Amino acid sequence: MCPGSYDPVTNGHLDIIERAAGLFDEVVVAVLVNKSKKSLFTVDERLEMLREVTSQWPNVRIDSWHGLLVDYCREHHIGAIVKGLRAVSDFDYELQMAQMNQRLSGVETLFMSTNPLYSFLASSLVKEVATYGGDVSNLLPPKIEQRLLERLAEQS
Numbered sequence: 127m128c129p130g131s132y133d134p135v136t137n138g139h140l141d142i143i144e145r146a147a148g149l150f151d152e153v154v155v156a157v158l159v160n161k162s163k164k165s166l167f168t169v170d171e172r173l174e175m176l177r178e179v180t181s182q183w184p185n186v187r188i189d190s191w192h193g194l195l196v197d198y199c200r201e202h203h204i205g206a207i208v209k210g211l212r213a214v215s216d217f218d219y220e221l222q223m224a225q226m227n228q229r230l231s232g233v234e235t236l237f238m239s240t241n242p243l244y245s246f247l248a249s250s251l252v253k254e255v256a257t258y259g260g261d262v263s264n265l266l267p268p269k270i271e272q273r274l275l276e277r278l279a280e281q282s
């Protein structure tokens with residue numbers, strides 16, 4: 127399970143998904159609602175974008191879930207959550223979630239170190255940079271960048 131908000135998917139996410147797909151028979155990439163974040167794209171839009179940019183990996187499945195991540199994992203017999211760690215700053219919150227999820231369900235969280243090329247990358251930062259006209263072209267697949275720029279233009 128590679129869970130996230132994916133609002134929108136970035137090259138950093140894709141790096142983790144690709145590496146997870148090389149390690150596991152099947153990888154579910156699930157769009158979950160993060161209540162502490164306001165989203166730019168609807169869940170359906172995020173699913174569509176994820177499907178578009180992961181279609182080259184046959185063992186990757188895209189889904190969404192409104193509820194606890196561990197309930198999805200239990201229902202689908204998923205034993206491992208894979209998360210990317212960019213920097214020490216990610217660690218506190220990720221450890222807290224991993225321990226809570228372990229306590230709630232027994233599902234384990236495995237941390238993968240982010241490719242250093244993407245260690246600064248976050249969807250929230252990409253959205254902010256793009257809002258003010260900064261170049262985000264190497265941070266997202268071209269189709270996703272186009273969708274992002276269109277959405278921001280609609281909103282301005």
Ligand code: PNS
Binds near residue numbers: 129193194226
């Ligand atoms: O991409 P994000 O926003 O860092 O992903 C965080 C996410 C969506 C994976 C996390 O907020 C989550 O698992 N939400 C689902 C609800 C849940 O299970 N909350 C308890 C976490 S211990």
